[in-house]
C-alpha cells in the first residue's frame with residue numbers, strides 16, 4: 001500500500017438478506033482516500049453510497065448483513081479489528097456527519113453536554129477541560145453566541161446550527177477522516193453554502209481527509225479533489241474532479257451531466273436519467289447500466305466491465321470507454 005493512502009477499500013461487497021431475497025447494495029467497490037484529500041461520491045438514490053460510508057465504520061453490521069472485502073485504515077483491516085479496537089477508532093479517528101442532525105442528537109441533552117460526552121468517551125479529561133474544549137469547538141464551527149448556546153437543547157437550534165453542533169461533535173477528538181453523508185441536503189441554499197465553506201475551512205485546519213457524499217455536482221466541483229461515481233453499488237467512474245467534468249468517460253456519468261459538461265456552466269443538480277435505477281434484489285447480468293445505456297452492445301448484456309485505468313488516475317468501468 002502506498003503510504004499516502006489513509007483509507008483503501010478493496011472489493012467491498014455488502015448484501016442484506018431481506019424478506020427471503022438478497023439485496024446486493026454494494027458490489028465489489030474499490031477506491032482509496034489519500035491523506036488530506038477530499039473525495040466526493042455521487043450517484044442516484046439507492047446506488048449504495050450510504051451503505052458504503054456506513055460500512056467503513058461497520059455501522060451496517062447485523063445478523064442479516066454479509067460483508068466481504070477489505071477496508072484498510074492506515075494499512076489495518078477494519079473488518080478484522082476486535083470490537084474494542086473499532087470503538088477506539090469510531091467517533092474518534094474516523095467520524096461521521098449525516099444529512100439530518102436531529103436523528104443523531106439526543107433531544108433531552110444539552111448540546112454542550114453531548115459534545116463533552118464524546119470527549120469523555122475517548123479521552124481522560126476533567127470536566128473543566130472538557131467544557132473549555134466544547135466552547136472552543138463551538139466557536140470554531142461558528143455557532144453564534146457559543147457560550148450561551150452550550151446550554152441549549154437541540155430543538156432550540158435552527159437546522160443549520162444543529163449541523164454545526166454535529167460538526168463540532170465530529171471534530172471533538174481531532175479525527176483523521178471525516179465522513180459526511182449529504183450533510184447539507186436538508187438545509188436551505190444559503191445555509192448549505194455556509195456549512196460547506198465551514199467544512200472546507202475546518203478540513204484544512206484539522207488536516208483531515210474527507211469523504212463527502214452529495215447529489216449536488218456544484219458542491220462536488222467546489223470542494224472535492226477527486227470524484228467517484230456510483231451506479232448499482234459499483235464504481236462506474238473515478239477521476240480527479242476537473243478531469244471528470246472535462247472528460248467524463250462512462251456513459252452513465254455523461255448522462256448525469258446531461259451532455260458534454262463544462263465545470264463553469266454545470267447545472268447544480270444531477271439531471272434525471274430515463275429508466276430506473278437497478279433493483280439491488282434483482283441486478284441485471286453483465287453491465288448494470290445496460291438497460292439504460294444508449295451505447296449498449298451484445299457484450300454489455302453478458303460481461304461485467306471491469307474498472308480500468310483509462311488514463312493516469314482516471315478509471316472507468318465500461319467496455320467502450322477506451323478512446
Ligand SMILES: Nc1ncnc2c1ncn2[C@@H]1O[C@H](COP(=O)(O)OP(=O)(O)OP(=O)(O)O)[C@@H](O)[C@H]1O
Nearest residue numbers: 016018023025044045046047048049050051052280
Ligand atoms: N439494512 C438494509 N436492509 C436491506 N436493504 C438495505 C439496507 N440498507 C440499505 N439497503 C438498500 O441498499 C441500497 C443502497 O442504499 P443506500 O442507502 O446506500 O443508497 P444511497 O446511494 O445512499 O441513496 P440516497 O441517495 O437515497 O441516500 C438501497 O436499495 C437500500 O434500499
Ligand code: SF4
Nearest residue numbers: 287290293300318319
Ligand atoms: S459497458 Fe456497455 S452498457 Fe455498460 S456503460 Fe459501457 S457501453 Fe453502456
Ligand SMILES: [Mg+2]
Nearest residue numbers: 049050051181
Ligand atoms: Mg444515502
